[in-house]
Amino acid sequence: EPEVTQTPSHQVTQMGQEVILRCVPISNHLYFYWYRQILGQKVEFLVSFYNNEISEKSEIFDDQFSVERPDGSNFTLKIRSTKLEDSAMYFCASSSQGAVTGELFFGEGSRLTVL
Amino acid sequence: AQTVTQSQPEMSVQEAETVTLSCTYDTSENNYYLFWYKQPPSRQMILVIRQEAYKQQNATENRFSVNFQKAAKSFSLKISDSQLGDTAMYFCASLIQGGSEKLVFGKGTKLTVNP
Numbered sequence: 625e626p627e628v629t630q631t632p633s634h635q636v637t638q639m640g641q642e643v644i645l646r647c648v649p650i651s652n653h654l655y656f657y658w659y660r661q662i663l664g665q666k667v668e669f670l671v672s673f674y675n676n677e678i679s680e681k682s683e684i685f686d687d688q689f690s691v692e693r694p695d696g697s698n699f700t701l702k703i704r705s706t707k708l709e710d711s712a713m714y715f716c717a718s719s720s721q722g723a724v725t726g727e728l729f730f731g732e733g734s735r736l737t738v739l
Numbered sequence: 740a741q742t743v744t745q746s747q748p749e750m751s752v753q754e755a756e757t758v759t760l761s762c763t764y765d766t767s768e769n770n771y772y773l774f775w776y777k778q779p780p781s782r783q784m785i786l787v788i789r790q791e792a793y794k795q796q797n798a799t800e801n802r803f804s805v806n807f808q809k810a811a812k813s814f815s816l817k818i819s820d821s822q823l824g825d826t827a828m829y830f831c832a833s834l835i836q837g838g839s840e841k842l843v844f845g846k847g848t849k850l851t852v853n854p
Contacts, residue, residue: 627783655840665846666743667830672840680840715784723840726774730784 626650630716630731637738640705645734647699647716655719656699657728658691660684660712667715672723673699706738741766743831745845752821753853759806760816760848762831770836773807773814778847779827787829790814792836821852 629648637643649656658670671681673691690702699718703710713735717728742765752758764773771792778784790798790807797805802819818825831845 657840659842659844667844667847669841669843674840682841723834723842724772724836726772726786726789726834728784728786728842732781732783 626729628716628718628729628731630714630734632734633732634735635737637706637736639708639738643703643706643710643736645701645703645714645716645736647701647718647731648697649699649716649718650720650729651697653718653720653729655679655722656691656693657717657719657723658701659715659717659730661715661733662709662712670701670714674722703736706736708738711736711738741768741771741833741835741843743833743843743845745829745831745848747848748846749849749851751851751853752818754821754823756821757817757819758821758850760818760829760831760850762814762816762845764812764814764831764833764843766812766833766835768835768837772834772836773805774832774834774842775803775805775814775816776830776832776844777825777827778830779824782827784830788816818850823852823854826850826852 631646656673661667672679713733716731773790775787806815828847830847832842
């Protein structure tokens with residue numbers, strides 16, 4: 625069964641360092657997302673990506689964040705200069721028809737710890 | 740702004756029994772979708788059930804059904820004949836109709852099914 629895979633499963637980094645979280649969405653999907661969950665808090669939308677561009681982003685997704693689909697298979701989230709408050713579980717998701725169907729396929733998440 | 744509230748951080752139920760998970764939401768929109776997602780331990784989040792706000796009929800998927808009360812902005816999930824595999828975090832989420840890709844999640848309810 626196809627699934628969304630994320631790497632790394634856990635990354636520890638120093639404040640101010642750049643981090644890249646990688647995702648391999650399901651191959652025929654067209655919509656891609658990043659969500660995050662700070663420990664004990666809600667899962668929060670960061671960004672959606674469709675047709676090789678950002679279709680929607682939240683207020684959390686500031687200039688420190690960027691997304692890219694460099695080679696048609698990977699979908700990456702880059703945090704340029706990490707802050708302590710970026711520590712969270714980051715979930716990638718993909719969909720063939722968009723969020724309205726609810727059929728978002730999520731990865732298992734990448735846990736980011738910023739020290 | 741959309742908000743989703745799940746007031747039960749944890750619940751437990753005996754195998755074969757029925758359990759209801761609560762969710763309330765707030766939105767100024769008239770057209771939206773509501774979802775329940777399930778995240779088993781160390782596994783990906785998956786869609787359980789979806790409800791369109793314009794439909795009066797409650798959605799049902801096998802042992803999972805919802806009680807959608809639009810006026811009260813309530814969207815509870817009923818799990819009948821609970822099975823051990825239903826043990827998971829359950830997230831309620833909403834999506835505004837009309838092109839948005841942003842799911843708004845509640846904090847989740849941790850359900851444990853006891854043998």
